[in-house]
Amino acid sequence: MKLPDTVIRYAQETLRDLVALPSVSAERRALPETARRVKELLEELGLEAEIHPTPGAPVVYAEGGEGGPTVLFYNHYDVQPADPLELWESDPFTMTEREGHWYARGVSDDKGELTSRLAALRWLIDEHGKLPFRVKFVVEGEEEVGSPNLEAYVAQNRQRLQADAVIWEFGSVDTSGRPLVYCGLKGIVAVELRVRTAGYDLHSSLGAVVQNPIYRLAAALASLRDNDGKVLIEGFYDRVRPLSEAEAESLQTIPDESEQVAALYGVKGFLGGAEGVEFYRRLAAEPVVNVNGFHSGYGGPGSKTVLPAEAFAKLDFRLVPDQEPLEVVELLRAHLERHGFDDVEVITLEAGEHPARSDLGAPWVRQAVEALRETYGLEPVVHLSSGGSGPMYPFTHHLGAPVVSIGISYPGSRVHSPNENIRIADFERGVAAIKRALEKFAGL
């Protein structure tokens, strides 16, 4: 399934153009011109494209093709900042080829992924003279800053965006080269906890009579989970949807690489001694509370006899269907109150993202898996959910469409880091796999 030279050339030129636009959403750089370039690219494929304003960066929307089912691509044209610049071996906004890799910010996340889909469509058009099924594109410009306007956009354009299947923005092979399919993402909600016990920092000799905010916050955090990671907040699991038989079975098919992962991260073992199926079940389907940071008082060398007046911690909750982000914050508040921590203030840092999971048994999921199997000659690894979070819920919830996450990256892609790169061979296989999946979907 070798790519025609025209498609390879098209892809290379397209990606080179896109990464040259420094569309860093955190810095609000080059967003309108990158949106315009994406619109032009979609129009060149014969699609009708529009730029839809949002309260933040605009969404590029496009649709086209005739007959058959409708597939919607979700991608984003914004990228992470390139810092630290000094660690890049070549300019982050100039696509550079070295030893079979392309290097640049966005070459994987997400301009490379977007380009692979454009290239697959270009190939299909070259073969059929037109697109023999319907496609829609939603390409946003704020994914790297938490997609604050995407859910409202999808909800408002619900009719227009109707689709039979969604291809998610990102995908990868694993370390052994097996193609991965993710059918869900965890939800997330982030909060800060604050305790203040005095008007100002005091001498620690007063600890005999004055409450210590670090102790209070530590005790509050310790009350939230047990040592194996089980969350002790009353009602936290109430909305958790049990795994279906198919979902539970899918965990059995994942090759166990937990030992290699432990070595990679420098950990002695996993929570609750998890390995194999349980390791992957936790990553995909176990909701958890994480503490991201805790700061109070003295942190310099030696000791300082201070009794701090205030302490704070930052937490994120990773959620699974059908947990509700803001409801979890309310459960946290109720838990703290019930356990006597009414001195612990809860501040919601972000509205959060809902968890999302597609039906593993949907024909679209099976078709995507078959396409990957045929293209890679290896058995794909199907994950019912990534451990990470992202704005998948607006699509599963408002459109009701099954979503698969497949793509052209690999574990060394250094997404969000210096020297972001993809292997050209992965890219070409990824384009072929997307094309094959679309063909299967359209019954071609």
Add this chain to the structure above:
Amino acid sequence: MKLPDTVIRYAQETLRDLVALPSVSAERRALPETARRVKELLEELGLEAEIHPTPGAPVVYAEGGEGGPTVLFYNHYDVQPADPLELWESDPFTMTEREGHWYARGVSDDKGELTSRLAALRWLIDEHGKLPFRVKFVVEGEEEVGSPNLEAYVAQNRQRLQADAVIWEFGSVDTSGRPLVYCGLKGIVAVELRVRTAGYDLHSSLGAVVQNPIYRLAAALASLRDNDGKVLIEGFYDRVRPLSEAEAESLQTIPDESEQVAALYGVKGFLGGAEGVEFYRRLAAEPVVNVNGFHSGYGGPGSKTVLPAEAFAKLDFRLVPDQEPLEVVELLRAHLERHGFDDVEVITLEAGEHPARSDLGAPWVRQAVEALRETYGLEPVVHLSSGGSGPMYPFTHHLGAPVVSIGISYPGSRVHSPNENIRIADFERGVAAIKRALEKFAGL
């Protein structure tokens, strides 16, 4: 009991000279020349003075006088750093008089206190032509950095330092002007706790499988005490000496200012709802664990989805007789191990200081109290111990002498802070009180 002009002038000139020497022990500034100046001052009073080297700053030792009992003065010639300089209203190393106050670093702690004792001796010599009892001085240069060499010095010079009574380096009136007497100090030992769970910081989505060091450290801290401050470390209270009847009674005589203290510190109430006798009992006689600082992971604005690899906290234990600082560290280690916290590393930051407490019934304590009552015309407030810590134990333990802490400062002296000051009227009364105490002690 008005001070003679010669004594006032002597005191003012002496203190002005001493504070002009920037003897900041943390910065190792001007320590030898300040020691020499103290030696000269002691010699000018007719005492035999020597400079005794230690592994750190030298000790100035002096003795003199004839007949009667022996009183030992413990003082120090080093001071805290003057930072932040911009908050001083006059130069920290130039004694400045404003509205009945003297301002400078050390004007209270401890050059002002030392000067008050020299002035009292000068006054006695002026009256009697000589010192009609024995005095000894131990003036060290490392009190502000934890007196690391003092205990060894006292132990090695145990014979030479023998005394019937000790006057401690510091004293004060309370907010109502009542003179305070402290007869003890709490001990202290400082440790750091560290937890590392991974080789490097990870993405927080991995919190589903990787242990969180903040949770571990928070749970460990939460296990050390209960909400009222009771320490839950097994064996922690085993060596605590119950209060004698006289000690328990002394708590009843302290005027209850706990409500004013709460307002001053901006706290809503005290640990365990303490007030009155219980408030003062806790400050004087309750051993506690304090957390001075806790740091790990993200502390900036908003949220960051990081799973930190490491967390640390700094603690101090405030101890009472007969707890042993290093034994408490061993009890802490055993507690952590017993409760499954064998991943929490314990690092002892300082060797610590033993608690010390003098016999409230010793004649010397009664004589000091009588002298204060006569001088101030107010009932002195006797505290069996300060809530703070200091190197009193070498004197009570190796010399077996009763110690009282009386002096010339007031609650607004801003010790260790910018604009350190004393009220000149307090200084003069303090000199008179020291003189009166010495006279009573010597039966004059």
